[in-house]
Amino acid sequence: MKTYTYENSTAWFKRAVKVIPCGIYGHFSPAPCVPVDAYPFFSEQARGARFWDVDGNEFIDYMCAYGPMVLGYGHPAVDEAYLKQRAESDANSIASPRMVELAEMLVDMIPTADWAFFARNGADVTNMAVMVARSATGRKKIVTVKGGYHGTAPWMQAPGHHGVMEDDHQHVIRIPWNDLKALEAVIAEHGKDIAGLIATPYHHPVFADNELPAEGYWQQVTDMLHKNGSIVIVDDVRAGFRLHLGGSCERYGFRPDLIAFSKAIANGYALSALVGVDALRVNASKVFHTGSFWFCAGSFAAAMACLKELQRLDGPNLMRELGRKLTDGIVSCAASHGYTMKVSGELSMPYLRIANDDNMMLQQAWCGECTRRGAFFTSHHNWFLSTAHTEEDINRTLDICDEAFKAMKEGLGAQ
Amino acid sequence: MIYDTLKARLNLNAVLRNLEELPDLDPETAAMIKAWDISIRFRVLRGISARLQFKDGRCTYEENAKEASDVVLFFLSHKHLNGMFDEKAPPIPLKGFKRLGFLKDEFSRVTKRLEYFLKPTPELLEEPEYVRVNTALTLSTAVHAARELVLLDPVAKQVGRQTPSGLLQIQVLPDGPNAWMQYDGKGGIVSGRGKNGTPAATLTFRDRGVACALFNGKLDDFGAVALGDVKLRGLVPIIDNTNLILDRIPAYLQ
Numbered sequence: 001m002k003t004y005t006y007e008n009s010t011a012w013f014k015r016a017v018k019v020i021p022c023g024i025y026g027h028f029s030p031a032p033c034v035p036v037d038a039y040p041f042f043s044e045q046a047r048g049a050r051f052w053d054v055d056g057n058e059f060i061d062y063m064c065a066y067g068p069m070v071l072g073y074g075h076p077a078v079d080e081a082y083l084k085q086r087a088e089s090d091a092n093s094i095a096s097p098r099m100v101e102l103a104e105m106l107v108d109m110i111p112t113a114d115w116a117f118f119a120r121n122g123a124d125v126t127n128m129a130v131m132v133a134r135s136a137t138g139r140k141k142i143v144t145v146k147g148g149y150h151g152t153a154p155w156m157q158a159p160g161h162h163g164v165m166e167d168d169h170q171h172v173i174r175i176p177w178n179d180l181k182a183l184e185a186v187i188a189e190h191g192k193d194i195a196g197l198i199a200t201p202y203h204h205p206v207f208a209d210n211e212l213p214a215e216g217y218w219q220q221v222t223d224m225l226h227k228n229g230s231i232v233i234v235d236d237v238r239a240g241f242r243l244h245l246g247g248s249c250e251r252y253g254f255r256p257d258l259i260a261f262s263k264a265i266a267n268g269y270a271l272s273a274l275v276g277v278d279a280l281r282v283n284a285s286k287v288f289h290t291g292s293f294w295f296c297a298g299s300f301a302a303a304m305a306c307l308k309e310l311q312r313l314d315g316p317n318l319m320r321e322l323g324r325k326l327t328d329g330i331v332s333c334a335a336s337h338g339y340t341m342k343v344s345g346e347l348s349m350p351y352l353r354i355a356n357d358d359n360m361m362l363q364q365a366w367c368g369e370c371t372r373r374g375a376f377f378t379s380h381h382n383w384f385l386s387t388a389h390t391e392e393d394i395n396r397t398l399d400i401c402d403e404a405f406k407a408m409k410e411g412l413g414a415q
Numbered sequence: 416m417i418y419d420t421l422k423a424r425l426n427l428n429a430v431l432r433n434l435e436e437l438p439d440l441d442p443e444t445a446a447m448i449k450a451w452d453i454s455i456r457f458r459v460l461r462g463i464s465a466r467l468q469f470k471d472g473r474c475t476y477e478e479n480a481k482e483a484s485d486v487v488l489f490f491l492s493h494k495h496l497n498g499m500f501d502e503k504a505p506p507i508p509l510k511g512f513k514r515l516g517f518l519k520d521e522f523s524r525v526t527k528r529l530e531y532f533l534k535p536t537p538e539l540l541e542e543p544e545y546v547r548v549n550t551a552l553t554l555s556t557a558v559h560a561a562r563e564l565v566l567l568d569p570v571a572k573q574v575g576r577q578t579p580s581g582l583l584q585i586q587v588l589p590d591g592p593n594a595w596m597q598y599d600g601k602g603g604i605v606s607g608r609g610k611n612g613t614p615a616a617t618l619t620f621r622d623r624g625v626a627c628a629l630f631n632g633k634l635d636d637f638g639a640v641a642l643g644d645v646k647l648r649g650l651v652p653i654i655d656n657t658n659l660i661l662d663r664i665p666a667y668l669q
């Protein structure tokens with residue numbers, strides 16, 4: 001099996017670092033891609049479940065643009081809807097009817113939703129959600145889960161990061177995932193100050209196993225917060241529309257007050273949405289939050305096409321089944337090489353890790369060997385399935401996994 | 416208060432401590448201290464203390480030293496001690512009056528030598544010998560400073576508490592310098608020179624030139640990682656957090 005090299009990616013990176021801070025920053029930064037020489041940095045082409053890097057290497061993509069790609073890159077129905085809308089009007093000086101149509105669609109699809117508010121990125125709407133909760137309750141404190149990620153606004157960042165002040169965290173209280181006792185204690189201490197809780201529907205941190213909500217966890221969380229007069233916000237930016245088309249809360253049988261969506265909502269076109277219960281409609285209307293590109297209509301059209309297609313395909317189940325095939329295959333492939341592979345999180349966006357590898361170095365070596373052979377796996381972040389992945393893709397991926405285990409063992413032998 | 420205390424701890428436990436290593440790295444220092452047989456204690460009123468012992472051509476540094484010493488330099492406050500490091504305030508000698516001449520001449524020549532290696536100029540960074548010593552001392556300063564920072568600096572303290580337990584091994588290829596930091600998962604760090612057991616994360620510099628350029632802010636660290644000059648392995652959050660902690664050093668030491 002051919003292993004890839006990345007001369008052109010490296011050349012581009014050398015240009016990038018001269019004119020862009022970090023060369024490539026944020027979640028595309030090469031820093032967590034270990035070993036870095038196993039990974040491409042730049043791509044100019046993507047189709048279906050694949051992308052090609054600037055060296056012409058082909059990858060079956062299990063990062064799916066870190067979530068936005070859900071139907072496959074360049075999906076014809078979504079692209080057609082977008083292009084048609086763009087030809088008619090994208091940027092404009094007044095709003096587009098597509099915005100209304102999409103809001104109606106979300107209100108129909110999502111039981112929690114009585115209204116929808118749109119922006120561009122996930123953090124736009126997690127921020128909005130927190131402002132709505134504060135406005136509705138007149139309280140300042142927000143409870144979040146340790147290791148959770150909601151974007152890069154100062155209050156959302158881990159303390160100690162550059163550009164973030166201690167004061168930015170003054171009203172953020174972090175508790176462990178699945179820990180009702182901790183929530184109880186926080187409510188006992190700060191109850192009258194707690195505006196709300198924001199958390200992902202299940203816990204999907206980086207560099208750690210993902211954790212589903214314990215039986216009854218969310219129901220108790222919502223009960224406790226509602227009893228306290230606080231708002232429950234689900235950050236469904238990453239998981240939204242991959243677990244359930246009514247919002248991931250439907251999969252776990254609870255109803256929050258606000259849900260933030262983005263990533264998969266428009267198959268790669270820039271869009272995010274905050275949806276909420278009727279009781280918060282007025283408060284949402286009082287909060288001022290907007291952006292220059294938030295009304296561009298192409299994304300609304302793309303989102304409607306994307307969601308329709310996900311409905312038609314029963315996307316979440318399809319991705320779950322593909323995820324099951326992939327992870328079952330990898331688990332047995334690993335076993336045949338003497339490794340135990342631990343699968344955690346949801347199968348449509350699983351996190352995999354070699355067991356008994358506390359420093360993750362085996363995992364990094366193996367993901368690197370897979371990537372060098374054309375299965376794009378990162379070792380620190382959950383992967384994503386899309387409806388464009390096929391059984392052949394998965395079979396091909398399992399062949400790659402097998403070769404990668406062999407190569408990893410040879411590499412370890414050589415060390 | 417915290418500022419002065421932490422700065423004093425850094426001045427002693429991270430900077431002055433380098434006198435232990437300097438004779439091994441720099442023949443000129445080794446020649447200077449060859450015949451010394453003296454112990455010097457630094458003591459702050461209701462504060463930290465440390466002791467340097469020169470004997471048989473070696474220097475040993477001891478934290479929180481209580482042992483009797485040939486010379487005792489006393490400071491009324493941490494700020495006073497920092498004043499000495501900034502050459503703005505003399506210490507109060509409590510013992511060893513006969514050795515004051517030694518302190519003023521020989522000893523200060525050695526501390527000047529240390530300063531010379533810790534405060535590079537662009538020209539000095541062109542000299543391989545200088546780079547060799549500077550890299551080793553900067554690395555040692557960093558790992559010892561980290562330990563102090565997580566104790567007292569408000570930002571580093573928070574970052575330390577969020578850092579998973581495990582050993583970070585820092586290594587410069589092909590033959591060092593190396594240093595390690597052991598996080599206890601509760602915000603504490605133990606650190607030292609060399610290698611130490613199975614790492615949870617490794618930070619490997621391709622060579623001394625890369626390490627030195629990075630330590631002295633002459634190289635973009637993200638670029639160096641992407642181009643493979645600096646390799647990360649293992650629990651990368653430990654490395655990220657270490658960076659955040661070390662980024663606090665300039666708040667105290669110039």
Ligand SMILES: Cc1ncc(COP(=O)(O)O)c(C=O)c1O
Nearest residue numbers: 121122123149150151235237238
């Ligand atoms: C759970 C979660 N919330 C919020 C965000 C922030 O979204 P964005 O990067 O689009 O601002 C992300 C992005 O990765 C995410 O995964």
